[in-house]
Amino acid sequence: MTDQNQPPQDPPPPQQPPSNMGEGKPPNVHYCPAHDQESSARRSCCLLIFIFLLLAGATVLTVWLVYRPHKPRFIVAGAAIYELNATSQPFISTSMQFTIVMRNPNKRVSIFYSKLQAYVSYRNQQISPPVDLPPLYHETKSTVSLSPVLGSGMVPASAEVVNGLMIDETYGVVALKVVLLGKLRWKAGAIRTLKYGFYVRCDVWVGLKKGVAGPVPLLGAPPCKVDI
Known part of the structure; x- marks a missing residue:
């Protein structure tokens, strides 16, 4: 027979995972700052070459339209x-x-x-x-x-x-x-x-x-x- 005057007991605390779980494993994130800089420099170089070729083509086209030679x-x-x-x-x-x-x-x-x-x-x-x-x-x-x-x-x-x-x-x-x-x-x-x-x-x-x-x-x- 239970004692009606006995106070209720607190629920047991939730179990925590062991603190040593995952120790010794590197994080699953990799950083390559040198590779990123190289890729960025390559893209910039390609962009400059493209702009140069575009301007050169526009210049040649303009000169051709202005000085377009006709056959003798x-x-x-x-x-x-x-x-x-x-x-x-x-x-x-x-x-x-x-x-x-x-x-x-x-x-x-x-x-x-x-x-x-x-x-x-x-x-x-x-x-x-x-x-x-x-x-x-x-x-x-x-x-x-x-x-x-x-x-x-x-x-x-x-x-x-x-x-x-x-x-x-x-x-x-x-x-x-x-x-x-x-x-x-x-x-x-x-x-x-x-x-x-x-x-x-x-x-x-x-x-x-x-x-x-x-x-x-x-x-x-x-x-x-x-x-x-």
């Missing part, structure tokens, strides 16, 4: 045939002179030409050896002309060339192609571009009669085709 223009303005004879098969005799007018349409960009060569072809076959021409400087919005003499006496020719030339001389109209090739680069102020190869094809139709030598009429000379 070429046209054959005169011709003289001193010798174009197909009587000694399989050879032909060639000696010709063409006046080539070159126009630089650019207002701010000049042109340097180097390693210039010229020759003549007939029915897509070369009938004169390449002739080396001196380097040329082409100022802005200017026109210059070249008058190279092309040919070297007797040159070998195919039967198609010989027969075609004899027929054309009979009709008095000969279709020739004057070719000019070399290297060029543009210059705008202190800026110079790299050298680019160019190839110019000028189709001309000349009035030629057998036995006639000297200046001949141009029956057709459209603007030349320029590839760069």
Whole structure:
């Protein structure tokens, strides 16, 4: 039988985990300040390189839009045939002179030409050896002309060339192609571009009669085709 006058007992205190639990184990957090600094420096360097490339690209684009160069223009303005004879098969005799007018349409960009060569072809076959021409400087919005003499006496020719030339001389109209090739680069102020190869094809139709030598009429000379 319990004593009604006995005071109530306090509940037992909660059990605490042993104080030595987890001793000797390092915390599960790692700090690498040197690695973080290296990563931050690398990101900063990449950002600087990206900004530099972006500014350089914007500068180049701006310069290109302001000084955008256009192709030079070429046209054959005169011709003289001193010798174009197909009587000694399989050879032909060639000696010709063409006046080539070159126009630089650019207002701010000049042109340097180097390693210039010229020759003549007939029915897509070369009938004169390449002739080396001196380097040329082409100022802005200017026109210059070249008058190279092309040919070297007797040159070998195919039967198609010989027969075609004899027929054309009979009709008095000969279709020739004057070719000019070399290297060029543009210059705008202190800026110079790299050298680019160019190839110019000028189709001309000349009035030629057998036995006639000297200046001949141009029956057709459209603007030349320029590839760069």
